[in-house]
Amino acid sequence: MALTPLHDRVIVKAAQPEEVTKGGIILPDTAKEKPQQGEVIAVGPGKTAEDGKLISMQVKVGDQILYGKYSGTEINMDGEDYLIMRESDIFAVVGR
Numbered sequence: 001m002a003l004t005p006l007h008d009r010v011i012v013k014a015a016q017p018e019e020v021t022k023g024g025i026i027l028p029d030t031a032k033e034k035p036q037q038g039e040v041i042a043v044g045p046g047k048t049a050e051d052g053k054l055i056s057m058q059v060k061v062g063d064q065i066l067y068g069k070y071s072g073t074e075i076n077m078d079g080e081d082y083l084i085m086r087e088s089d090i091f092a093v094v095g096r
Contacts, residue, residue, distance in 0.1 A: 003077055005084060008047035010059060012038040012072065012083045037066055037094070041082065057087055064094040 005011050015037045040063045046056045059065060072085030 003042065003075075003082075005042055005044040007044050008055075008057065008087045009044045009084055010040050010057070010087055010090070011042040012065065012067070012085060013041050014038040014081065014083055036069055037064065038083065039064055047087075059087060059090060059093060065090050066092045066094060 003011060040059050040061055043057050043059060043061055046054045049055055067083075067085060067090050071089040072083035075082050075084060
């Protein structure tokens, strides 16, 4: 990917929304909820503190994460949808 996030931002590939409920009902596009889970694709270098020191990132490429429902900015690169968000918008890392 030719996209590199700056500072404390990460690029996330959102998980696909559920197509069928547990009861077997097929959901139309308008009824699908936005996913709140995804995979970290790229990570910025970190945040610069007021004293000039670099605060390193706690997530890394490949981490499965949970984030807020309306977090980040949606972008489209090479036909793929991604989110750019700050590390502080991430709630948890799954399975670490």
